[in-house]
Amino acid sequence: MHLKDFEASLHKDPFHKIIFIQRGRMELQSKAGRNSVTVMGPERTLFAVPAGVRHRLLDHESSVILVLGLGDKFLRRDRDIWDIWQRLLVHPVSGRMMEGGFAGWWRRAVLEQTLQGPGHAVTVRAMAMQVLVAADRHVSGPTDDSAGERVRAVQRRVQETFFEDWSIDRAAQRAGLS
Incomplete structure (x- = not known):
């Protein structure tokens, strides 16, 4: 969790990473050679x-982020x-597209890594692949607001959430009511 106006120092990591803004609003500044990119x-x-790649995060609101290396x-x-x-790398995934899935897989992966049970490494890799595939499906998701595209969007949502546990609270959260 970061407080509002938090600024990370410019740094680079020896691994690739996915940063998921679970709550709040952030800015990612990155520099690769002479090129600088800022994405909100x-x-x-x-x-x-x-x-x-040298990068840093700046919080515009108090934020909670999840990082997958x-x-x-x-x-x-x-x-x-x-x-x-x-x-x-070319297309950030934004909005409500990744709600539910990423945070759930991330928590399960952390639990698997912590418990070190049989097959934990395979499970962690499988969850990382699920995150990548889910994000990719949203990158190439529909931009058209036609009835056919809306139906396909509902079909994708059902596929993505079919095996997730549900409760009234989660349903309200997904609908933006809580």
């Missing part, structure tokens, strides 16, 4: 930051995973 992220925005070997093990990563 409202709540539920997902940023992809490649390894070795990804190794180069993990991303390059399968061409499809690498292609997804490349698309995420």
Whole structure:
């Protein structure tokens, strides 16, 4: 959790990472060579930051972020995973598109890593892949507001949330009522 007006120092990491703004509003500033990029992220925005790129976060509101570190070997093990990563670098995933899924997978991955039970490493990798695929589906999601696109959006939501636990509170949160 960061307080309003928090500013991280400019740094680079030896791993790739996904930053998910669970609550609040942040700005991501990154520098790669001579190029500087600043991207604003409202709540539920997902940023992809490649390894070795200097970057920093600035909070415009008190924020809660979740960070998923990804190794180069993990991303390059399968061409499809690498292609997804490349698309995420170009297109931030924003808005309510990632609500529910990312935070749930992230918490489960942290629990698996903490408990170190049988198969925990495989489970953590599988959850990281779920995050990548879900984000990629939203990057290439519909921009048209036609009835057909709205129906396809509902179908995707059902697919994404079919196996998630539900409660009245979660349903209200997803609907933006709480």
